[in-house]
Amino acid sequence: MIKVNGEKHSWYEGMTIKDLLKDVNNSHLYAVIRINEKHISRPYFEKTLVPDNSEVFLIPMIAGG
Amino acid sequence: MAEYKMESLKTFNYDRPVIEKGYANQTLCIDISDGVISIKPVTEKMKNVFIGGKGFDLWLLWNAVNSTTKWNDPENAICIASGPMGGTPVYPGSGKSIVTTISPLTGSVIDSNVGGYFGPYLKFSGFDALEVMGKTSKDIVIFIDGIDEKVQIFKASGLPDDSYTLSAILTEHFAKGRPRNISVVSTGPGAKNTRMGCLNFTWYDLKRKRARYKQAGRGGIGGVFADKGIKAIVARWDTVTTKTNNPANANTLKEVGRKHSREVVELDPKQNQMAQIGTTHLVTIMNDFDLLPTHNFQYGQHSEADNIGQEVFRRIFDPGYDGCWMGCTLACSHGVKDFVPLTGPYKGTKVFVDGPEYETIAGCGSNLGIFDPHTIIEMNFYCDTYGLDTISVGTSTAFAMECFEMGLINETHTHGMNLSFGNRLAALEVVHQMARGKGFGQIIGRGVRQMKIIFSRDYGADPDLMQDIGMEAKGLEFSEYMTKESLAQQGGxxxxxxxxxxxxxxxxxxxxxxxxxxTFEQKAEALHWFPMFRTWFGLCGLCKLPWNDVIPEDNKDTPEPAKVMKHVEWYADYYTAVTGRQTTPDVLIRMSEAVYNFQRIFNLKMGFGQREHDNIPYRAVGPVKAVEYESRAERYDKQLVEKNNVDITGKTTEEKIALLREFREKLYEKLKDAVYKRRGWTNNGIPTVETVKRLGIDFPEVLELLRAYGVES
Structure with missing residues (x-):
């Protein structure tokens, strides 16, 4: 089990960020997500595994300085 | 503590006006040449057209200078203002000041926004804006005391040159036991000896019991300050509450302020965590998207970027509240406690470093090929205390390093210094030399535009190549983002x-x-709406971060998520609650348009502000050198084939670079056309008579200026 934006979400062995985002509406808007305290950017969504019990935050938009 | 003396030269007593709906309704003018201090009224027209903040600054500066005024002429003024909402403690990000002057780097008007307490304290002391003009051979300190209702000019001697210790001494000197009542504006020796001096604005950190500072960095304002002979400007004010700004509707203000504050408190921990790590989260994100400038903007990515990313600074920053204005819940002004520099006058001494932020990390780090956080922190510390802008220092040093590596300059010119990328000690030595006004650092301190002239004229370097790789436009060094793959940001x-x-x-x-x-039209629309709305923050005394660095959870379901309209509507409510003037999001844009167009016309007055002045170096548009092209050959080849229908078979890298350049430069010119049209400007980038009339800035001198450039109705 993981948490996504504070809500419980099922987890399975081998789940990548790309897999996780299939369950999210308008997932194309998320270019960056945070797993616990580590930021992961879209180029790495496909190869980054989501660890069990992790807390995932979908970062809505990067707005710059 | 240094031995110093302060001799009063002039005391000006005044009656402090009651703040009315966010305005003091007067400005303070100090001519330091002859010590004349005067008060000017703020008219309703000024408020209607210029709103406050940068708008007031520009109007005062416009009236102070003429078209031939240079940055170091006595009539050049330094103008500082907050804005009608500046000094509100219940709404996040409401303590900003804007500074304007004629810049030593650009020769035209510059503006720079900054946190710290000065702007609000100035207003609560009775002045919506301050303009300081004239020059003096003495070192002077200006003291604006809103509590005792007097302005004093002191002749100072024995005060330290560097801003770090100077800020601490003057805070204690004027505090009368209440250091939180003080805000100091100062600069350092680097400002005196370069063209890229900054101003430090203090705020008092109650927990750490020290004066800390933020920087008005861009455009060399610190150099104007130092050239005038000003050691510091100090404001003193008392306790601040919501009532201090006397808003038109305090209940509505509290309600909208509470909503935005609560959202920041709830969502920032889930999103960018700026209250913990500031803007450092951007480092690795920019790197991931090939946008982090490395080695003078040649590349956007480096394998060692994680070493200077947010995970490192999360460990280094001293935890605690870091709001540069009271009550800000975003509180992103983090710092490093007990840092011990390895070089310079503070070598071996524990200091507190304010920062670094993303721009400094990229400018003094990755762009110089430096991926060591401690070197970046040390450069941050010395740039601040010497009064130097970390962005211009970074971008200028990066240019010099690339010239050195390409053999355009050599150790004969650098006085034996090896200026290769990644040379941490050399980068630090450049900063120390800038402060001393000695060595090659003094040349770098003149900025990229001057270096291009000097390297070509005195060292025989190729001017065309330097034009392509020297990252300045209008004379100002680029801040730290790669733009090669974003046409809209090239325009930005x-x-x-x-x-x-x-x-x-x-x-x-x-x-x-x-x-x-x-589409082009969408890019042009974005290059209209976003600059206008961002300008609005500078009119009102606000920080833009709470607007779009914390995003409502339902924002993605809105028609235009990039604009974060829920927050824009809150800002309209906030403006109405403070000023009593009913407004809507569309009207906010209109307010900015007037000031924005006026600033464009101000550029015209100073001999700039036309299409040719909007040119950028090719490095900002595409790959200049073969190594740049080849490092991303797949991307560029694909663009040539798929977007531009080029058969690249058998073509050399140089031929492909030339073709890509032709296409991309055309696109940039096309973008100019679209943006000028959207902004209501001529094809030469000058606001039309119709535009200035629509915006209420059709003053006789504006129309006369437009006529002189062939723009008539």
Whole structure:
């Protein structure tokens, strides 16, 4: 089990960020997500595994300085 | 503590006006040449057209200078203002000041926004804006005491040159036991000896019991300050509450302020965590998207970027509240406690470093090929205390390093210094030399535009090549984002009024990553709306971060998620609650349009502000050198084939670079056409008579100026 934006979400062995985002509406808007305290950017969504019990935050938009 | 003396030269007593709906309704003018201090009224027309903050600054500066005024002429003024909402403690990000002057780097008007307590304290002391003009051979300290209702000019001797210790001494000197009542504006020796001096604005950190500071960095304002002979300007004010700004509707203000504050408190921990790590989260994100400048903007990515990313600074920053204005819940002004520099006058001494932020990490780190956080922190510390802008220092040093590596300059010119990328000690030595006004650092301190002239004239370096790789436009050094793959951000930099600073339009992610603006018309619309709305923050005394660095959870379901309209509507309510003037989001844009166009016309007055001045170096548009092209050959080859229908078979890298350049430069010129049209400007980039009339800035001198450039109705 993981948490996504504070809500419980099922987890399975081998789940990548790309897999996780299939369950999210308008997932194309998320270019960056945070797993616990580590930021992961879209180029790495496909190869980054989501660890069990992790807390995932979908970062809505990067707005710059 | 240093032995120093302060001799009073002039005391000006005044009656402090009651603040009315966010305005003191008067400004303070100090001519330091003859010590004349005067008060000017703020008219209703000024408030209607210029709103406050940068708008007031520009109007005062416009009236102070003429078209031939140079940065170091006595009539050049330094203008500082907050804005009608500046000094509100219940709404996040409401303590900003804007500083304007004629810049030593650009020769035209520059503006720079900054946190700290000064702007609000100035207003609560009775002045919506301050203009300081004239010059003096003495070192003077100006003291604006809102509690005792007097302005004093002191002749100072024995005070330290560097801003770090000077800020601490003057805070204690004027505090009368209450250091939180004081805000000091000062600079350091680097400002005196370069063209890229900054101003430090203090705020008092109650927990750490020290004066800390933020920087008005861009455009060399610190140099004007130092050249005038001003050691510091100090404001003193008492306790601040919501009532201090006397808003038109305190209940509505509290309600909207509470909503935005609560949202920041709830969502920032889930999103960018700026209250913990500031803007450092951007480092690795920019790197991931090939946007982090490395080695003088040649590349956007480096394998060692994680070493200077947010995970490192999360460990280094001293935890605790870091709001540069009271009550800000975003509180992103982090710092490093007990840092021990390895070089310079503070070598071996524990100091507190304010920062670094993303721009400093990229400018003094990755762009110099430096991926060591401690070197970046040390450069941050010395740039601040010497009064130097970390962005211009970074971008200028990066240019010199690339010239050195390419053999355009050599150790004969650098006085034996090896200026290769990644040379940490050399980068630090450059900063120390800037402060001393000695060695090659003094040349770098003149900025990229002057270096191009000097290297070509005195060292025989290729001027065309330096034009392509020297990252300045309008004379100002680029801030730290790669723009090669974002046409909209090329415009965001190139079409910015003061030069390539991202505060006007930061569109890289929206354009390149989110693809929110695929057409020219959409890019032009974005290059209208975003600069206007961002300008509005500078009119009102606000920080833009709470607007779009914390995003409502339902924002993605709105028609235009990039604009974060829920927050824009809150800002309209906030403005109404403070000023009593009913407004809507559309009206906020209209307010900015008037000031924005006036600033463009101000550029024209100073001999700039036309299409040719919106040009940018090719390095900002595409790959200049073969190594740049080849490092991303797949991307560029694909673009040539798929977007431009080029058969690249058998073509050399140089031939492909030339073809790509032709296509991309055409696109940039086409973008200019579209943006000028959207902004209501001529094809030469000058506001039309119809535009200035629509915006209420059709003053006789404006129309006369437009006529002189062939723009008539």
């Amino acid at each position: 930099y190139g079409l910015a009024l003061k030069g390539p600073q991202h505060d006007e339009a930061w569109l890289i992610f929206l354009d390149m990553v989110h693809n929110f603006m695929p």
